[in-house]
Amino acid sequence: MEQYIAALNIVKELEKNGFSAYIVGGYVRDTLLNIKSNDIDITTNALPDDLNHLFKTIDSTANKYLSCKVMYEGYEFEITTFRTDIEYINHRHPVTKIVENLEEDLKRRDFTINALALDSRGKIIDLCDGLLDIKNKLVRVIGDPFKRFDEDVLRIFRGCYLVSKLNFDIEDSTFKGMQASAKYVTYLSDERIFDELTKILKFAHYKKALSYLIKTSVLNYLKINKVIEYVINSNVRPSIDDIIAISIYINTGYEFKVANNKKRLYFDAAFLAKEGFTNLNLYKYDLDTIILADKIRAFVDNRNTNFDELVKTKLALPISSKKDLKVNANDLIKYINKPQGPWINELLHKIEKAVLENKIKNEKSEILNFIKEDNDV
Structure with missing residues (x-):
């Protein structure tokens, strides 16, 4: 509540200085x-220079995004100037321009339920029927669905993120x-794909969201449909x-x-999963x-994990490194x-292997x- 009050105070401060502003x-x-x-x-309709003058900005990306991060009453807020997108590059990156009114700013946003604004008096401004979609538990894109996802393909993942978080359904034309x-x-x-999938996996309804991703065919192009089915x-x-x-x-291809460092982890884990959890492999890998x-x-096997037993087995191995052997090179x-x-x-x-496979004890x-x-010696 204190953070919300601080945000309202920013809105009121902007209004006091002749600007329009909304929580959004x-x-x-x-x-x-x-x-x-x-x-x-x-x-807000305040320009980045106005925000720099009125508030303590901690990061300004005004030239690119028309946005400033502001510290106010101990909280960090992002304040963005009203804008619209005039074109998109590579189905992702918008070219923006400043606009003078809230309506144009809200209609450039992705989904109706994300295009709600709140003024300083607590009144909700709903220009895209977001309240109705909240009532009906629907994720609906603003404007022409074919154009909006063509502009920014990341919106597919963001729509599925909302499914995971809110347990909403995706409206038919949006889908x-x-x-x-x-x-x-x-x-x-x-x-970017990892970031969006991580957000989706964070919430309770991630399976529903992943099912939508499969049905869109977006995962076909990443060749991970089978992975997501698992x-x-x-x-x-x-x-x-x-x-x-x-x-x-x-091996999806x-x-x-x-x-x-991550690549080594992934490939080692995949190799170990294929080779099996023998004493020798448990000894070899961290x-x-x-x-x-x-x-x-x-x-892959549709079973529960076996962490505790594997860790217990690893810790109970007769040696944890070559240094633990009761003989050394000089011997x-x-x-x-x-x-x-x-x-x-x-x-x-050879001695390590024999000890780990319990063929001999670790005694000199x-x-x-x-x-x-x-016979080989």
């Missing part, structure tokens, strides 16, 4: 649905517009890491662009890799009476006896 977007929608929200945006523009998803970066049919709560790792495991590999198997050289060479590491690996005498009986 998701906060208004969520408040009407009794959903707690701390993300309050403000729109048809999504289907028609699904092919443009390849214009989006993998990072996720929908599973009782395990997914993350974006799971989706990428499963994609690698079943789409190579996601990810950071090198817990993050083991847990992710187990989740891959849980989704081997002395016992076999052979000069240093690659044979040392090869033999230590037993290890030396194992070496003695080994």
